[in-house]
Structure formats: C-alpha cells, structure tokens
Amino acid sequence: MxxxxxxxxxxxxxxxxxxxxxxxxxxxxxxxxxxxxxxxxxxxxxxxxxxxxxxxxxxxxxxxxxxxxxxxxxxxxxxxxxxxxxxxxxxxxxxxxxxxxxxxxxxxxxxxxxxxxxxxxxLPAGMREHKELRELASHLEFYRHRDMAATRLLRELGPSGEQHLGDWRLQCRHSTPWMVTQSVRLEDDLLLLVAEFDPLHQDTPMLMLLVAFLLNEPLRQYRSGASSPLHSPAQTLEYINQRLFEAGLTAGINLMLLRLKAHSNTLEAANGGMVGCDWLEQCNVGPVGRGSFSASPWQQYCRFPLELSLSGSHGGRIELTASRVPY
The missing domain is CATH 3.40.50.2300 (Response regulator)
Known part of the structure; x- marks a missing residue:
C-alpha cells in the first residue's frame, strides 16, 4: 500500500x-x-x-x-x-x-x-506471486466467457513470419490457428516454447492466452538474478504444468520447451506431448495441465540452422527453423 x-x-x-x-x-x-x-x-x-x-x-x-x-x-x-x-x-x-x-x-x-x-x-516478489495467482483466476474467468476477446488478443500477440531476436533468427509456420509459439532470449541463448491445443475444447482461446503469458514472471525473476524456473527447460515445464493445474484447468496441452545454447552448439529440451523426432520421445512425459509430474531433461549436440517439424495429438503441425547470424 x-x-x-x-x-x-x-x-x-x-x-x-x-x-x-x-x-x-x-x-x-x-x-x-x-x-x-x-x-x-x-x-x-x-x-x-x-x-x-x-x-x-x-x-x-x-x-x-x-x-x-x-x-x-x-x-x-x-x-x-x-x-x-x-x-x-x-x-x-x-x-x-x-x-x-x-x-x-x-x-x-x-x-x-x-x-x-x-x-x-x-510488494516483495514472493507476496507478489501469490497476488498474481489470485488475479490469474479472475482473468481466466473473464476470458472463459469472452473467447472472441481472447482470440483477438492472441492474434495481436502471435508471431508471424521471421522473428529477429538479437543474433537469432526464427521462422515458424503453423498448420492450424490452435498453436502458440513463444521465444525469449536468455543472455545469448534462445528459449522456445511450442504448444498445441484441442480445437474442440471450450476453453481453448483462454488457455492459449494463458500459456502465451506464463513465461513473463519467471523471466522477470531470471533477469533480476533471483531463483527462476527458466534456468532449465525441465524446471520451466514443471512450472507451467503446475500453474495450469493450480488454475483448475483440465484440458491437456501438448507443450515443448527448447533452449538453444549459443556457444556450445547444444540444445536442452523438456517435452510434454509433442512429437517429431526420436529425442523428443525420449523426454516426453505426456500433456501438461492434468496433474503433477517430474519432467525428463534432455541435452544433445545440434547444428544451426536447426530445422524441426513438430506435431501434437490434435492434428496441428509446426515447421520451425532457428539460426544464428555469424559474428
């Protein structure tokens, strides 16, 4: 006050x-x-x-x-x-x-x-988080009954074509409107979130909007030097799953997190339901938002540009290319 x-x-x-x-x-x-x-x-x-x-x-x-x-x-x-x-x-x-x-x-x-x-x-960060959870519930109730408002807002927020994030270039092509892609820079690295939603679920527009904003608070914590789930994709996946579960949302969402390491040509991944390659299957723990789970972290070498073709269980597909501008 x-x-x-x-x-x-x-x-x-x-x-x-x-x-x-x-x-x-x-x-x-x-x-x-x-x-x-x-x-x-x-x-x-x-x-x-x-x-x-x-x-x-x-x-x-x-x-x-x-x-x-x-x-x-x-x-x-x-x-x-x-x-x-x-x-x-x-x-x-x-x-x-x-x-x-x-x-x-x-x-x-x-x-x-x-x-x-x-x-x-x-408020101090810890108290602010509890207040944000209460405010989240009220926002969910608003968008649950105003799916057109949620859809319009998603259209404004959604990436289109090629994105430039510092030294990174990201291209995404969605086969359906029921997919969300978010990307943030973590120092020189790039964190990618790809999610697919059930087009027949009544709360899908509201769920898409929620997922699009869920990285904001962890990113503020990360940039301030505080403890943050963004330090690993597995922790981030567990954080998102817990937030969805606490919000009382029962729709399973297929969601993958990928951190591309700029200086080691490696990737770190955590997967909750997306498919597309063998290593994604190795770390797949199933759709998020249905209950508590422990994510399975995955790490491997990769080459840039990195090209991925991913799909979920609801017929959605995304073609993704990530590259770095050479120094």
Missing amino acids: FTPATLVLLIDDDDVFRRQAFAWLELWGARVLEADSAAEGVMLAARLRPDLVLGNLWLATPGGLPLVTLLHQQQPSLPFVAVSGAGNMAEVAQALRAGASDYLIKPVGDWTAVKSRLAASL
Whole structure:
C-alpha cells in the first residue's frame, strides 16, 4: 500500500494522463515525480531512486532501447508499470517480457482498480506471486466467457513470419490457428516454447492466452538474478504444468520447451506431448495441465540452422527453423 515515503515516478508526454495519475497517486498518499520525456525520466530515476515507475512505452530513449529495458539495466529490482494505448497489446507483451511488473491501458476508466494493481507492484516478489495467482483466476474467468476477446488478443500477440531476436533468427509456420509459439532470449541463448491445443475444447482461446503469458514472471525473476524456473527447460515445464493445474484447468496441452545454447552448439529440451523426432520421445512425459509430474531433461549436440517439424495429438503441425547470424 502507499505511504508518505512511497515515491512514484511518472514518465509520459501525455499531459492529461500525467495530471490524472498525479492527482490519484497523491490522493492515495504517495509522493509523485513527473517527467515528460524518457531522458528526463531516466535521469530522475538514477538520481532519486523511486519505488515505482509508470512509463509510456512509446517514448523515445537515449540509444533507442525500450524505456523498461533501460531502467532495468540501471535498477533491476525497480518495479515498472507499462503505460500504453488501447490496441497495442503486442507492445505490452514485449514490455512484460522485458521486466515490466504490470501494465495500464489509456484512457483509464477505473482508477480505484489501478490502486490495487500499483500497490501489488510494490510488494516483495514472493507476496507478489501469490497476488498474481489470485488475479490469474479472475482473468481466466473473464476470458472463459469472452473467447472472441481472447482470440483477438492472441492474434495481436502471435508471431508471424521471421522473428529477429538479437543474433537469432526464427521462422515458424503453423498448420492450424490452435498453436502458440513463444521465444525469449536468455543472455545469448534462445528459449522456445511450442504448444498445441484441442480445437474442440471450450476453453481453448483462454488457455492459449494463458500459456502465451506464463513465461513473463519467471523471466522477470531470471533477469533480476533471483531463483527462476527458466534456468532449465525441465524446471520451466514443471512450472507451467503446475500453474495450469493450480488454475483448475483440465484440458491437456501438448507443450515443448527448447533452449538453444549459443556457444556450445547444444540444445536442452523438456517435452510434454509433442512429437517429431526420436529425442523428443525420449523426454516426453505426456500433456501438461492434468496433474503433477517430474519432467525428463534432455541435452544433445545440434547444428544451426536447426530445422524441426513438430506435431501434437490434435492434428496441428509446426515447421520451425532457428539460426544464428555469424559474428
């Protein structure tokens, strides 16, 4: 909760939004600083060490880095709430991956709801995780009854064609819309998530959206140096399975995790239901979300570009190519 000692930094060139946020934050008892440019905001954050930052995703920064990335390089534990306009969920997803603790969509219609979300961002990491589980349940209930909203959001978040992630190039071709592919960089390595869903299950759009966001919190932990399941694909698979199981979701999801090691030409894998090659069968523990299990880690040498053809039990297929740009 906010106290007179809580210092919040607003970084946004939208004067109307800044005035609104400033008034509400002061009403809630916080001290507030304002900046109308990324350069000024970064300078204030370095000098005054705020407890929380609300930052506009669209502001240009010195050097061209996203604002959340620049601030987290300087202060890894600083909570950052991304502010964006409606319809920019792809940018919001990128900010969450980069370390944002939450997001706000402008214009804000209910500032009383914003108060609890900002207060949650100020909680220690362990307490924040318990709160996120409760919020997850409410989000699931929302999308369970609004599958078209979930489908539209997935369309915005879904990768298409070739993706560029630092030195990595990733190409994905899905045979059906009932597949999700997510990729994140872990230092110089690349972590891939591939999941296939049952097109006949009533909760599939909501499940796809949930899986698309499940890596956000472990990634924040990883980048802050805290203990994180992202240190191995097997731990990540167990984490995702447990989250789905705790959410009370009974639909089995075929899901594979693959970490491509940049400097050793090796891959680490954990598999929950996908098929396509012998080594995937060796580490397959069956679909995720149906109960607790221990993942079977797998490691082997590989060559880049790596080409994989994967399928699940519901008729979906994905052709995937991962390569690195030579130095």
